[in-house]
Amino acid sequence: MPTIAENLTLVHRQIASAARDAGRKADDIRLLAVSKGQPAEKLRIAYEAGQRDFGENYLQEAMDKIATLSRLDDIQWHFIGPLQSNKTKPVASHFHWVHSIDRLKVARRLSEQRPAALPALNLCIQVNIDNETSKAGVAPKDVLPLALDMAELHNVRLRGLMAIPDPSPDTERPSPFTRLARLLESLRRADPRLAGLDTLSMGMSADLAEAVREGATIVRVGTAIFGKRT
Numbered sequence: 001m002p003t004i005a006e007n008l009t010l011v012h013r014q015i016a017s018a019a020r021d022a023g024r025k026a027d028d029i030r031l032l033a034v035s036k037g038q039p040a041e042k043l044r045i046a047y048e049a050g051q052r053d054f055g056e057n058y059l060q061e062a063m064d065k066i067a068t069l070s071r072l073d074d075i076q077w078h079f080i081g082p083l084q085s086n087k088t089k090p091v092a093s094h095f096h097w098v099h100s101i102d103r104l105k106v107a108r109r110l111s112e113q114r115p116a117a118l119p120a121l122n123l124c125i126q127v128n129i130d131n132e133t134s135k136a137g138v139a140p141k142d143v144l145p146l147a148l149d150m151a152e153l154h155n156v157r158l159r160g161l162m163a164i165p166d167p168s169p170d171t172e173r174p175s176p177f178t179r180l181a182r183l184l185e186s187l188r189r190a191d192p193r194l195a196g197l198d199t200l201s202m203g204m205s206a207d208l209a210e211a212v213r214e215g216a217t218i219v220r221v222g223t224a225i226f227g228k229r230t
């Protein structure tokens, strides 16, 4: 079985190779290690191999690991799961990023609850890029008004868009990664307050190379680093 350090090296190589294909710099792509379902000890091993960004989906599980690993104080914690508006307070005080914003109410509460001593919390809007009723995220047509409302909040900073595309490709249309990249570009042009958006959080273990070729700036990778979740 390959070790976590070996897996990280492999994933970095995949990112570098896909970046090269697209004429991009590998340094412009951040690897987010998705550690849901993994014990704190495995995160520590990844940390010792140089990994600093960790993504968690479930609040209680995340809070336990953040407490266990509190001495590793340069970890950047990313919340990537569904977030209810009555659970925002611990996220506002312990995380650096939230990728799964799907309504203004949650963003507003995070802004209100962000401790004054901390820098602005980085946010991404989760987009339902395949427009499926069953899936989480904001419909593409509703993203611009939400982004404009979020731009008015003081203690959070809208950084860009996130999506979890349907794995079965619809060959009639450009890929979901291409469509998400175009949507980000359209936001940047729509209003000066959105001109600085710089983040496309897309690509997981199975499709990270394609996501990087299409412009991902953060890839969220679990299984390819930690192995199967238990």
Ligand SMILES: *Cc1c(COP(=O)(O)O)cnc(C)c1O
Pocket (backbone or CB within 6 Å): 034, 036, 057, 080, 081, 164, 204, 205, 206, 220, 221, 222, 223, 224
């Ligand atoms: C679990 C998860 C991932 C990682 O998926 P892998 O296939 O294990 O790489 C990425 N993003 C989100 C939102 C997830 O929930």
